[in-house]
Amino acid sequence: MSLGPYPAPEHVAGARGPAGETDADVIILALDRAEETIAAIASARAQTGIARHVWITDQGSKPENLARLAAAVEGAPDATLVRLDRNWGVAGGRNRATALGRGRVVFALDNDAEFRDPDTLARAVRAMDAEPDIAAIACRILVFDSGADDLSSWGYPQGLLPRSAESFDVATFVGAGHAIRRRDFERTGGYDDALFFAWEEFDFALRAINAGQRIRYRGDIAVRHKVSGEHRFAWSGTRWFHFVRNRLYIGLKYGLAPASLLPRFLAYQVKGARNGVLAQGLRAGPAALGLWRAFRPAPGTESLYRLTPAARDYLARNDAAHRGGLGRRVRAEILAALPGASGAKAG
Template sequence: MSPPAYPPPRHLAGAPSAPAAEYDADVVILAMDRARETVEAVASARAQTGVSKHVWIADQGSDPENLAILKAAVGDAPDATLVRLDRNWGVAGGRNRATALGSGRAVFALDNDAEFDGADTLARAVRALDAEADLAAIGCRILVHATGEEDLSSWGYPPALLPRAADSFDAATFVGAGHAIRRADFEAAGGYDDALFFCWEEYDWSLRAINAGKRVRYRGDIAVRHKVSGQHRFAWSGTRWFHFVRNRLYIEMKYGASWPSLLPRFLAYQAKGARNGVLAQGLRAGPAALRLAAEFRPPAGQEHLYRLTPAARGYLARNDAAHRGGLLDRVRREVLASLPSAPSKPAAR
């Protein structure tokens, strides 16, 4: 299946195109300001050894000062290319367009505030994909850059699996801050859904890959370092909660869930949003998810990927649901944990 054709972005610095010869991997880094961190991420990617690669930096709207810093850092590098996209497509759309620029058999996406843990991290990720034909993607272990401790804000798996952070296991998704995807599987599953913008795009794509008979695997021995506080919590400002709730509901409906069946989840999200002062975002997310679902049409030839097979349901049950506990456990996490704790309640009068 051919990848979608996107309008060519504006070339700003570095090599004008991908290498003519075959090579192992593309490293994709999205940029929007945070110039110092982005330059360090690019340097980390270019320093990877034991693998043939090309580094793509796709800017989505940095201000002129930060863009100048990126252009100077990339310069005329033969193994890196800085481009400017026509607008901010978010994480999902930005990675789609940056990935389409290359031709390496693996694609490693690195957050612009992250770095590879070692000089051979990329090579090891490519070897991991090469070693197992049914492996579509691997999620890296995400460590706090300054300390090497677990980045708890980037743990995207069942909480019960956190003690196994140094191990490996099959999973239902991967964390976007550092991951590798087999290009052929990325294209076969249709890439990311641009409509998601950011949040849950990795899970949405993973569902299609799993439905096509592929696996997603967490590799605790392959790591990136993320420049966040080890105790960082979910950022409730802006529109993050809106996208979190909207996208999760939309994805469920894409794969056949009815709105009534999602009502308990929606109410749990509202309780959590109210507790954190963003109730309005969560309430707006419901109608927005319904609109996206009403507008969604599977790409021609990919309709089957949106109907989960018995094998896919079994995979998800073994590798995700089995680690999340029963309904009561989930309600406790989503609702009861969102309510004010006893010490914060007014004293009885």
């Protein structure tokens, strides 16, 4: 796992890069859904009070959709559309998009989301500047049409949901809208490409916390999310496979013995069997072991994969204390993958 260097992607449209220094980079991954992506780009370019550049990274859109994206940024001095050689998933795509910029803060916006306010980005940067021990800001995710909390994107203990408008430290963040301090992203090794999608934010957060940083949920910094069928759990696809594989793989990476993960693995199989995807869950176990055996930390990050006492205390206070015992925690994780249920979005 490494932040690069990556081969230069193909420049498609817009500026070759920012004209001057920037405080923040906004990254948007694109894969078809042209109409929603164009709206996300417009929302990012409308952010005020901050020097920023918008990077749109396409991972395999159909030619007609790529052409629409190109037209949306043609001649734009503050936006760049590039195309990667293939679909690297959420984790790999964000790594490559992040590597394009130089802003001290990287704000990742889903291609079906928009900033709630014109100064959302500026407030996120100010919040990170005010507290140097924050590695990432988890935004409040709202349903685009209603403004209510998007329960399918609530990635935190259920007991904290009534406090969704407040701010508190957390153990992860939700991908639909979040800000990361570039310094922390680079020194912890970024995302793990092997995850592709599901749990990549949690994996990064563990390393940041182990490095002595915090993840801060900010209910006053929000994005509006267009919840659609594409974000619902698809039992017939491979999402359950990635969900189970990645969670087991992350446990192994951070020092858990394979036997200790057996209760979690079995709980996942029960849920998978009930929904007709037992084969996906069963394949996930050996696949997780394979990823773990092949895993090599980025140089200089080796120590971040053994949680310190301070990191364990942070996780106990800010996450486990709100979740209950193992059975309840595993149940919450499973519910996270289900349509319309509270929990972390997988990617």
